[in-house]
Amino acid sequence: MTNNRAHTVHAAPAPADLEGDLASLRGDCARMAPWWVAPDRTAEPPVPPSRLHGVEVPASSARLLDAMSDYGD
Template identity: 70%
Template structure:
């Protein structure tokens, strides 16, 4: 497989930070971020088949609440 290398008009080192920022500002409207899909909560009646050992349950039960 051959890699295609596009010819460049300017070397990367010849591009100033101001030019780069301008290019990014012009392209930003094209990069629309879709709204994040919020997953629907699952009712407890649909959660089944999870097995927790007694030792794990005791370990979690003995832990302090967050922020203590």
Template identity: 75%
Template sequence: MPNFEVPSTAPADPDGGLAALRGDCARMAPHWTAPAHAASRPVPPSLIHGVDVPVRSARLLDAMSDYGD
């Protein structure tokens, strides 16, 4: 029976720190492809409808000093 060597995709130490994270990202980068950049076009104002924020979220942001002051 053949013994296949399969490299592990998981880091050896899950708490390896920033160096381990950068190494994981470098190994994954070839698997990610960037879409072709499409030229953006202006959006007509009739298509812009604003943003609805739930009251609970608005209160949370209002209570944060970075946003509410």
């Protein structure tokens, strides 16, 4: 017996628009959001300064940071 049904050939999906605009990016994110799972937030207490020890900063890094302008200047 012969199968007279035609086989449907699906075209490959169009390539992703890598140079899309912000609206297309937001749309992509909105479509993916239902599958994203955010972990439960746990509030951890800050580490007391008495437990911080052994941190060394090279003098060149300290000079570089000291020479940088503070944010908002």
